[in-house]
Amino acid sequence: MLEIVVKTENWERHVRVSAEELAGLVRRIGGDGDRFLVVQRIPDLPDVFAQVWHEAGGDYTLEYRDGAPDRHFQAMADGPEAVIAALTGWARQGAGWDGGLAWSLLDMGPALEVPPLGVGEDERAELERRVREALAGGYASRAELAELAEEYLVTEDRRPVSREQAVALADRLWLERVAEQATWEGETDPERLTRAFTALQDAGITARENFTCCRSCGQSEIGGEGGSGARGFVYFHTQCTDSAAAGHGLMLLYGGFDDSDETTAAIGHEVVAALEVAGLHAEWDHDPARAITITPLDWRRRLVG
Numbered sequence: 085m086l087e088i089v090v091k092t093e094n095w096e097r098h099v100r101v102s103a104e105e106l107a108g109l110v111r112r113i114g115g116d117g118d119r120f121l122v123v124q125r126i127p128d129l130p131d132v133f134a135q136v137w138h139e140a141g142g143d144y145t146l147e148y149r150d151g152a153p154d155r156h157f158q159a160m161a162d163g164p165e166a167v168i169a170a171l172t173g174w175a176r177q178g179a180g181w182d183g184g185l186a187w188s189l190l191d192m193g194p195a196l197e198v199p200p201l202g203v204g205e206d207e208r209a210e211l212e213r214r215v216r217e218a219l220a221g222g223y224a225s226r227a228e229l230a231e232l233a234e235e236y237l238v239t240e241d242r243r244p245v246s247r248e249q250a251v252a253l254a255d256r257l258w259l260e261r262v263a264e265q266a267t268w269e270g271e272t273d274p275e276r277l278t279r280a281f282t283a284l285q286d287a288g289i290t291a292r293e294n295f296t297c298c299r300s301c302g303q304s305e306i307g308g309e310g311g312s313g314a315r316g317f318v319y320f321h322t323q324c325t326d327s328a329a330a331g332h333g334l335m336l337l338y339g340g341f342d343d344s345d346e347t348t349a350a351i352g353h354e355v356v357a358a359l360e361v362a363g364l365h366a367e368w369d370h371d372p373a374r375a376i377t378i379t380p381l382d383w384r385r386r387l388v389g
Contacts, residue, residue, distance in 0.1 A: 128389020
């Protein structure tokens with residue numbers, strides 16, 4: 085799999101696609117509402133991306149940016165194969181990946197100067213603390229973190245952080261986290277959890293990570309997530325994520341779609357078994373009215389973007 089995220093004009097989001105899947109997405113574009121792809125690395129990096137535009141009957145316009153405004157390039161191709169080769173090479177970061185096309189530098193103008201935050205040290209520290217909490221959770225994108233940074237200190241008559249300042253702050257803290265996670269080795273506990281949830285999903289149990297804001301919303305919405313063959317569900321909401329990131333373990337909510345205690349207990353046993361197979365320790369007293377808790381838990385979730 086390629087360590088990329090591919091976003092389409094029609095709002096699809098494809099994570100860690102194969103080279104063949106990437107090729108299929110390139111060949112597909114051209115119709116109304118499906119004319120471009122934006123490709124980002126995993127983890128996403130500020131101002132590092134590739135993108136392609138194609139309208140049926142025309143050439144392909146391929147661009148990539150490697151950080152600063154003076155590192156934004158464009159090339160044209162008359163068919164999809166050269167684009168596929170370039171995007172696949174870019175995704176793999178192979179030497180000479182850009183050698184098959186004639187690239188020209190695009191003039192993007194000078195980088196924007198972002199003024200420093202006009203807040204006191206206490207507010208700055210509180211803002212950074214909240215953004216770092218969201219980063220530690222591991223599910224927020226760079227765009228979501230920037231939105232959080234922009235809105236967190238807002239009051240009825242005061243908006244102290246501009247959009248540009250919020251993006252700069254979020255990107256700085258994001259890159260700190262990217263550098264930190266580069267030192268992590270092996271499979272992390274959140275990756276083990278994802279492996280367990282994938283197995284449960286394949287076994288007919290609707291499994292969702294970081295699902296909704298709270299238990300009330302989760303219980304009311306999880307039924308809409310299950311397919312026709314789903315026997316039950318397991319999920320954790322964003323407050324559970326925050327607790328896990330703070331070192332307090334992770335609470336899992338589960339149940340059967342028939343609302344019976346018997347089915348709920350059976351789903352609970354399957355969830356615990358899947359967690360143990362994945363290498364996680366679950367605490368549960370077999371009471372269908374009690375949540376399952378994963379503890380101890382080292383919550384180091386790698387960023388995607």
